[in-house]
Amino acid sequence: MQNIKDTYNWTIADDGLNCKTVIDKxxxxxxxxKQYISLEESEVSVSASIYNSRGQKVTTAKSTNKIAIENLPSGVYTIRIxxxxxxxxxRFVKL
Incomplete structure (x- = not known):
């Protein structure tokens, strides 16, 4: 029986699809x-828009780590940062 040995060199390129941005973190x-939600680890100036379960924008905030939600009805909301x-x-839940 004869042994065969091949050597290969591989280069792996990162296409960036799985890279998290500061916003994702x-x-x-x-x-x-109940009254406020906070944005943790906000290293950059951000704006936020909150949408209800129907996709309607219900409030916006700029450059803030704390957003008042006390006037929103109870439900599930999506925040776009x-x-x-x-x-x-x-997503977050408002009681």
């Missing part, structure tokens, strides 16, 4: 919330 808490170049969507 921002956490929204607490959930559920943007720094002007990228955006991320998170």
């Amino acid at each position: 921002i956490k929204v808490y607490p959930s559920p919330a 943007s720094d002007g170049e990228s955006q991320s969507y998170k």
Whole structure:
């Protein structure tokens, strides 16, 4: 029996599809919330838009880590966080 040995060199290129941006790392808490939600780890200036379950924009906030939600009805909301170049969507529950 003869042994065959081949050597291969591989180069792996990162296409960036799984890279998280600063916006993706921002956490929204607490959930559920009653009066305010906060944005954690906001290293950059961001704007936020909150949408109800029907997709209607119900409020916006700019460059803030704390967003008042006390006037919103109870339900599940989506928050869109943007720094002007990228955006991320998170969900939270309003009690």
